[in-house]
Amino acid sequence: MRKEKRSSKVKDALGSLTQDLIDAGLGSPFTEKELNYYGINIPEIKNISPKKIKVIREKAQFSQSVFARLLNVSTASIKQWEQGTRNPNGATKVLLDLLDRYPHILDYRINKSKRKNYI
The missing domain is CATH 1.10.260.40 (lambda repressor-like DNA-binding domains)
Structure with missing residues (x-):
């Protein structure tokens, strides 16, 4: 397997694991920049009517x-x-x-x- 595919799979796996940790309420030690790298975005809360x-x-x-x-x-x-x-x-x-x-x-x-x- 090529190195690029491996690193892409590792990145996807880490992103998925991190999202699962956040969804479970366990948080994440990553910075916002790192979360963005793994495809995890913190959504902005729009104005509430x-x-x-x-x-x-x-x-x-x-x-x-x-x-x-x-x-x-x-x-x-x-x-x-x-x-x-x-x-x-x-x-x-x-x-x-x-x-x-x-x-x-x-x-x-x-x-x-x-x-x-x-x-």
Whole structure:
């Protein structure tokens, strides 16, 4: 087998293995440049529509004020995102994407020991 074919197969195998590790939540020690070399791209999260933000919040079953507290932003920010006058950015878009996939991922942030029992 020619050296080029061998190195191409090794590159493909390493890329596949690395993608599997990332998909399994184990991460990767590679830099972005190395990931690109192996054909693994980190997709950019596009702007999330106001309607989608509201759906994400409602799916997680939080009011605007509780949702804001959990995301560590102001209630005004949540209102503006849902009205379309401002857009979330950076890490907040990633967090909203996670919440869309796993609506209760932030439930651990609510201190249940301080809740009153209303039943």
